[in-house]
Amino acid sequence: xxxxxxxxxxxxLSPAGGVRIAGADLSRPLPADLKAAILDAFRAHHILVxxxxxxxxxxxxxxAANFGEVxxxxxxGAAAKRDGVAHILSNLDAAGRPVARRSPAANxxxxxxxxxxxxxxxxTSLYAxxxxxxxxxxxxxxxxxxxxxxxxxxxxxxxxxxVRFAPRFEPEGERREVExxxxxxxxxxxxxxxxxxxxxxGIAGLGAAEGEALLAELLAHATGRAFVYAHRWRTGDLxxxxxxxxxxxxxxxxxxxxxxxxxxxxxxxxxxxx
Numbered sequence: 001x002x003x004x005x006x007x008x009x010x011x012x013l014s015p016a017g018g019v020r021i022a023g024a025d026l027s028r029p030l031p032a033d034l035k036a037a038i039l040d041a042f043r044a045h046h047i048l049v050x051x052x053x054x055x056x057x058x059x060x061x062x063x064a065a066n067f068g069e070v071x072x073x074x075x076x077g078a079a080a081k082r083d084g085v086a087h088i089l090s091n092l093d094a095a096g097r098p099v100a101r102r103s104p105a106a107n108x109x110x111x112x113x114x115x116x117x118x119x120x121x122x123x124t125s126l127y128a129x130x131x132x133x134x135x136x137x138x139x140x141x142x143x144x145x146x147x148x149x150x151x152x153x154x155x156x157x158x159x160x161x162x163v164r165f166a167p168r169f170e171p172e173g174e175r176r177e178v179e180x181x182x183x184x185x186x187x188x189x190x191x192x193x194x195x196x197x198x199x200x201x202g203i204a205g206l207g208a209a210e211g212e213a214l215l216a217e218l219l220a221h222a223t224g225r226a227f228v229y230a231h232r233w234r235t236g237d238l239x240x241x242x243x244x245x246x247x248x249x250x251x252x253x254x255x256x257x258x259x260x261x262x263x264x265x266x267x268x269x270x271x272x273x274x
Contacts, residue, residue, distance in 0.1 A: 135254030
């Protein structure tokens, strides 16, 4: 573990990625040496865990802004959420009571954030405010490792294909689709990775059944245990991850009708996949 000015970068948390950076106070302005270490660790490990934070939504927004333009959150019919700062993700209803709900658009499916944008996000940061007694972990699947583990024949088959993405929360007749490469190249590392997940509706140029079958086959492969890091949350954790080469999902393995899970999310804008 390398320690500098009270903060320390730990060892890789799993073969699939992840590293813990302890002792950093993200509510304060980010020193240049810590920012450089974060960027190096982000490129190498894709998932950064900052334990023991005490962050307001505004402080979380300021931290995320060190790495690019933060997307303002514009909630759909949720007046209690302030625009422009971290988005509240929870299992609470309008009265603040826990409820059990799962939908096709929910975060409990394997997905990458906002792939239906022409320029999807670079990174997401998620901060644990309230947690159930156990469960509610977040899993991350490394799409670069998954791509590299594909048989050569499969890599040849999918080269040049493009995926049709659309938001699952929009009615089917109103969905606005975008297309992105099924195999995208990381703009910093140059590694190729699969670009798939819950918002992938099909593959351009293939029939619906063939495209859906191929996406299902790739997703089953890419989310195998060898490619997955599971983060067990502690209150005060902030986790930051690379949307360009990871899928993630929350686990609904707690009593959602009785226990509270409240997280704050900030998303940094990215570039057009290639």
